[in-house]
Amino acid sequence: MTEFGKTLTVTETPIPGLLVVELPVHGDSRGWFKENWQREKMVAAGLPDFGPVQNNVSFNDAVGTTRGIHAEPWDKWVSVATGRIFGAWVDLRAGESFGAVFTTEIDPSRAILVPRGVGNSYQTLEPDTAYTYLVNDHWSPDAAYSFLNLADETAAIAWPIPLSEVEISPKDLAHPRLSDVTPIGPRKTLVVGAAGQLGLALREALGDVAHVEYATRETLDLGSDLSTARRWRDYGTIINAAAYTAVDLAETAEGRQDAWAANVTGVAALARIATENGITVVHVSSDYVFDGTSTRPYTETDAVRPLGVYGQTKAAGDAVVATVPRHYIVRTSWVIGEGRNFVRTMASLADRGIAPRVVGDQIGRLTFTEDLAAAIVHLVSHEAPYGVYNVTGEGEPRSWADIARAVYRLTGHDPSSVTDVSTEEYFAGQAGPIAPRPLNSVLDLTRITATGWTPRDADAALEAYLATAASEV
Structure with a gap:
């Protein structure tokens, strides 16, 4: 159930630049309302002014739908409009934090800023989950991506629902282990x-x-x-x-x-x-x-x-x-x-x-x-x-x-x-x-x-x- 009345707060994680944000959600018997991205307030709270240019929505019917782990050459603002997810992020950038892992649950009252090069993945915990994300570049087939297998033993993500029991695309199943990942370099x-x-x-x-x-x-x-x-x-x-x-x-x-x-x-x-x-x-x-x-x-x-x-x-x-x-x-x-x-x-x-x-x-x-x-x-x-x-x-x-x-x-x-x-x-x-x-x-x-x-x-x-x-x- 979505938590109402939170104060807008920004929390750092073990992955540099990966920020968890608690969002104020206002609700009553009719439903709820939130400002999913409000530049002025959120920059003042400590988020970077990352300049989103595209907004995407991924709708998931069933519990256990699992996607990722994808690292892209742009920053991403992740939240959900309905439902709840277990999110997992792995740093796939070249550098000392390569391979670092962070996980948390996200409902409409929580969002996360994913910096360029950090692998993003999630598993739905409720049916009819609408996963939304803003990015600060337009999708391009020419961009440099990196991927990690959801079952990688080094990352050892503790998925709430075993991967053997969930729906995963053949493409995601074929992603490499961490030792074979090509790190994403700096801009x-x-x-x-x-x-x-x-x-x-x-x-x-x-x-x-x-x-x-x-x-x-x-x-x-x-x-x-x-x-x-x-x-x-x-x-x-x-x-x-x-x-x-x-x-x-x-x-x-x-x-x-x-x-x-x-x-x-x-x-x-x-x-x-x-x-x-x-x-x-x-x-x-x-x-x-x-x-x-x-x-x-x-x-x-x-x-x-x-x-x-x-x-x-x-x-x-x-x-x-x-x-x-x-x-x-x-x-x-x-x-x-x-x-x-x-x-x-x-x-x-x-x-x-x-x-x-x-x-x-x-x-x-x-x-x-x-x-x-x-x-x-x-x-x-x-x-x-x-x-x-x-x-x-x-x-x-x-x-x-x-x-x-x-x-x-x-x-x-x-x-x-x-x-x-x-x-x-x-x-x-x-x-x-x-x-x-x-x-x-x-x-x-x-x-x-x-x-x-x-x-x-x-x-x-x-x-x-x-x-x-x-x-x-």
């Missing part, structure tokens, strides 16, 4: 801009594993119709490491067009895909969204005031990504990674005995791509609260001239060879448009540190980078 991660300096660092951090894909401009055109480019419901995260970064060229007519296409239009396409498919999107932003006039480090909540086209496109891209329900905007500055960059240029000048004039009135901190990649992996893997995070090196802010002197010193050359000049002096007389630069690019790191990730000291990171670069020569 895929897609790295966009995989050939760039951050993309290369992300490849190093994430590795060449089956569930991580790397896309370059040649393999994924953000200007095309992305809706059919992938089976997007199989993806959990998109990391956008692609960007137009030629700040001076962006001030030209052609460069302005290219900057907006890459930093806004392409980002909007990814944001739309992420929103429609419940994907977490990670977007890399820039100190150039600020005008650099602040007398303190910039926080994540400071208003943006970009000076040039590049900064404007980055600010616009940030605004688009902020509309995605699951998003991380990682704002950084003065990025150093593989290939040509300021540090390598200064080291080359030092080796050639050149005494450079270097800008001394722009202040910031270096950010090495391996640290930026590590911060991104940390935010996603630790499921940090969504939003904007500043990520740079830690330590005393430096000017570009200070960093140049450090490079000279660390490579065994005379740091006094470096002469400070103002930004205005440095660009005086140069042909072509010059983008305005923020003079203060220092970003406050309080929020990222609070998540448990510790930024590396920028000076120490510079020394390590030069030591590695020297060993590779």
